[in-house]
Amino acid sequence: xxxxxxxxxxxxxxxxxxxxxxxKDYKLVLxxxxxxxxxxxxxxxxxxxxxKLDKIVVEKQFNxxxxxxxxxPGFLSFREIDNTISAINKIxxxxxxxxVDGQGIAHPRNxxxxxxxxxxxxxxxxxxxxxxxxxxxxxxxxxxxxxSYLYYNSLKVGAVVRTKKGVKPLFISPGHMVDIDSSVKIIxxxxxxxxxPEPIRVAHSFAEEVKKAWKR
Numbered sequence: 001x002x003x004x005x006x007x008x009x010x011x012x013x014x015x016x017x018x019x020x021x022x023x024k025d026y027k028l029v030l031x032x033x034x035x036x037x038x039x040x041x042x043x044x045x046x047x048x049x050x051x052k053l054d055k056i057v058v059e060k061q062f063n064x065x066x067x068x069x070x071x072x073p074g075f076l077s078f079r080e081i082d083n084t085i086s087a088i089n090k091i092x093x094x095x096x097x098x099x100v101d102g103q104g105i106a107h108p109r110n111x112x113x114x115x116x117x118x119x120x121x122x123x124x125x126x127x128x129x130x131x132x133x134x135x136x137x138x139x140x141x142x143x144x145x146x147x148s149y150l151y152y153n154s155l156k157v158g159a160v161v162r163t164k165k166g167v168k169p170l171f172i173s174p175g176h177m178v179d180i181d182s183s184v185k186i187i188x189x190x191x192x193x194x195x196x197p198e199p200i201r202v203a204h205s206f207a208e209e210v211k212k213a214w215k216r
Contacts, residue, residue, distance in 0.1 A: 006075055010111040016119045017105070019174055022182035024124075026096035027053055029190065031199035032087065032117070033101055034080045035207040037214060041067045044214070045083040046207045049093045050199040052190065057202055061090035062210050074108050077116035088121060097124040097178070097186070101200050103133050104183075106150055106158040106173035118176025125175035126183045127158075128200055132171050140169055145188050147172075149180070159184045163191040170196070 029052060034045045042064055049059040065083040069075075103112030104127030112133070118125030135152040137160045144165055150158040150173070158173030159180055174183045190197035196204075 003072070003075070006078060007109065010109050010116075013116065013119050014109065014111045017111075017115055017175075018177050019105070019179050020177065022097065022124055022178040022186065024096060026186075027051060028058070028093060028095040029199045030088065030091065030095040030098045030123075031100075031197075031203040032084050032098070033200065033203040033207045034084060035211045036067070037064075037211065043067050043080065043083050044207055044210050045080065045087040046203055046210060047084070047087040047091050048199065048203045048206055049091060049095055050190075050202060055192075055198070059091060059093045060206055061087050062206070063087040063090065064210075064214070076102065077111075077113040080113065081116055081120070084117065085120065095123075097126065098175075099126050099128055099187075099190070099197060099199050100175065101128060101130070101196075101204065103127045103129050103171070104158065104173035104175035106133060106135060106152065106171060108134055110157065112173070112175070114173070114175030116175075122176075124177035126178055126186060127171075127173045127175050128187055128197060129171040129173075130168075130196075132160075142166065144191075147184055156180065161187060163188065163197070164193075164195050167195045 063086040100114040104114035114127030140146040
């Protein structure tokens with residue numbers, strides 16, 4: 001497919017996004033992450049289930065697949081989505097929502113990885129990125145829970161959230177079946193002593209574990 005075809009697909013799938021308050025009393029959070037095996041054209045995608053109440057991981061799964069799409073800014077989901085869904089499909093535990101280390105609607109076409117994944121699996125999904133892709137914002141104050149809204153073309157597309165005093169903020173945007181304020185609330189609730197929320201931090205560590213084991 002040419003890039004214009006992928007743009008058309010993103011625009012078509014974007015019409016299925018629902019942005020609404022998430023009011024469920026959630027407990028189990030699914031987080032995903034991907035890593036790459038250099039020189040082998042392979043991608044490792046992991047999916048973990050984190051119990052918010054007990055603060056423990058209750059399930060881990062991974063899938064290793066062949067990379068079939070190059071890295072192109074704004075089209076990352078096409079590089080990782082299939083293998084990520086393969087990892088999620090191995091999960092046996094029911095879960096309430098998904099958190100992704102990436103963007104939701106804070107994307108040039110309002111359809112980042114979190115939105116793409118959320119629409120395809122039909123689950124509430126939040127994008128939680130370490131850096132800004134688009135938009136303008138006012139720096140939030142320096143305490144945990146401080147945030148400001150992220151704007152792109154005069155539209156509110158996310159929030160810039162300080163998850164810990166003295167660290168850089170995270171860029172939060174809803175992917176699907178959740179809104180901006182609910183996304184901020186959930187990310188703050190899931191963040192403990194580190195900058196990133198615990199489910200994403202654990203998923204990243206697990207991806208690195210799998211990568212090291214594969215190399216042996």
